[in-house]
Amino acid sequence: MTGNTSKECLNKTPIPEQVQLELSEIGGLSGLCNCLPTDDELQKICEQHHALSDPIRMKILYLVRIQSLCVCVIKACIGIADSKLSYHLAIMKKTGLISSHQEGNYIIYSITEEGKKNASGYATNE
Amino acid sequence: MTGNTSKECLNKTPIPEQVQLELSEIGGLSGLCNCLPTDDELQKICEQHHALSDPIRMKILYLVRIQSLCVCVIKACIGIADSKLSYHLAIMKKTGLISSHQEGNYIIYSITEEGKKNASGYATNE
DNA sequence: CAGTTATTTCAAATTATTATGAAATGCTTA
DNA sequence: TAAGCATTTCATAATAATTTGAAATAACTG
Numbered sequence: 486m487t488g489n490t491s492k493e494c495l496n497k498t499p500i501p502e503q504v505q506l507e508l509s510e511i512g513g514l515s516g517l518c519n520c521l522p523t524d525d526e527l528q529k530i531c532e533q534h535h536a537l538s539d540p541i542r543m544k545i546l547y548l549v550r551i552q553s554l555c556v557c558v559i560k561a562c563i564g565i566a567d568s569k570l571s572y573h574l575a576i577m578k579k580t581g582l583i584s585s586h587q588e589g590n591y592i593i594y595s596i597t598e599e600g601k602k603n604a605s606g607y608a609t610n611e
Numbered sequence: 612m613t614g615n616t617s618k619e620c621l622n623k624t625p626i627p628e629q630v631q632l633e634l635s636e637i638g639g640l641s642g643l644c645n646c647l648p649t650d651d652e653l654q655k656i657c658e659q660h661h662a663l664s665d666p667i668r669m670k671i672l673y674l675v676r677i678q679s680l681c682v683c684v685i686k687a688c689i690g691i692a693d694s695k696l697s698y699h700l701a702i703m704k705k706t707g708l709i710s711s712h713q714e715g716n717y718i719i720y721s722i723t724e725e726g727k728k729n730a731s732g733y734a735t736n737e
Numbered sequence: 738c739a740g741t742t743a744t745t746t747c748a749a750a751t752t753a754t755t756a757t758g759a760a761a762t763g764c765t766t767a
Numbered sequence: 768t769a770a771g772c773a774t775t776t777c778a779t780a781a782t783a784a785t786t787t788g789a790a791a792t793a794a795c796t797g
Contacts, residue, residue, distance in 0.1 A: 496683050498765090498772065501714045507678040518688050520677050527666045538661035539785085540653045551646050552633040555626055556744060562644050569786060571745050588627045590743050590794050624742060624795085665755085682774060695756060697775050716764055716773050 536580040537603055541565065542573050546596065549583055550604045553595040662706040663729055667691065668699050672722065675709055676730045679721040 499505070511517060522530070536542060544563050548554060560570050574594060577583045582600035585592050596604065625631070637643060648656070662668060670689050674680060686696050700720060703709045708726035711718050722730065 496773080498716060500681055500684065501717050501719060504679065504681055504684060504717075504719065508684065511677060514684070514687055517674060517677060517680075517684070521670055521673050521688075524666070527669050531664050531666050531669055534660045535664035535784095538657050538664050540650070540657050543653050543657055544647055547647050548643060551637060551643060553630065554643075555630055558626065558630065558634065558640070558643070561640055562647075566787070567744065568746080568788075572785075575745085587794085590624060590741095591627050591630075592744065593627060593630065661754095667755095692757070693774065694758075694776080698755075701775085713764085716771095718774065 533580050533582075533599075533603075536576050536582055539573065541569075542577055542582075545570075545573060545577060545594075546582060546600055546604045549594050549596045550601065553593050555588075555591040555593050557591070559594070659706050659708075659725075659729075662702050662708055665699065667695075668703055668708075671696075671699060671703060671720075672708060672726055672730045675720050675722045676727065679719050681714075681717040681719050683717070685720070 508514070508517060512519070521527075537546070541563065545559060548559055548562055556567075556570060556574070559574075560567065563570075574583070574585075577600075578585060578594075581597055582603065583594050584597050585594045587593075634640070634643060638645070647653075663672070667689065671685060674685055674688055682693075682696060682700070685700075686693065689696075700709070700711075703726075704711060704720075707723055708729065709720050710723050711720045713719075
């Protein structure tokens, strides 16, 4: 409907035939662009990947996949400063990979369903 | 074998009972730590997520999922400077999300199997 | 209530990532 | 082979993410 199925006015040189052909079939440039997620969707997807793009956070994810853990145990396991750990936990919580609840003085972090989807490929335990 | 199944010497206060209990079952702190991927594995996983953590790159991924495309068509679709696009394409290629081949003056980028795994959840077309 | 503990918050310093525009590369055609 | 084209490379500037350590919270204990 909106697609320009003749040569797109992209270049001075004709673009490779195969590309042009396939492009025509999906409604030209505008047809192609319509396949993109919205900016909001993109942002959400990317935010999730960003949360998963740091080795410290990935370690945390793999740990809480085994069992729910208080901050001090996570700290003992990966050996970083409290504030640093807190920073990373906050990012993961914000994007929904983990959740937390308080138990006395302790705060216990658990993996979420969303988090489980992204910690695959390794045995949970021996 | 290596796990300390009695109270781990983490804190001055005893850690929450449930956490302690589950921890004992998997061989204590050391048992828990053994569930972590190696540094190399972690780095590889995180690098992949990093490549997916930018909206421009995610757009590119969704575009080449529809069909193989030359740089100029991608550029026409998302409207950014050549060098910027090149920068992002290079990151995606390095992490194996896309591959490229030359056709005359044009370079055509295609999604890889690895890339397909990470561009799910949207119709390919329509 | 005063002190201790586990965790978070904050501002500043550090480091990593991205953007920009000019120049370079490599292919193609006349 | 000179000129044009699509794309990349490079150095630098701009921006964003992470680290750090000190101070703040909030829950518990005596």
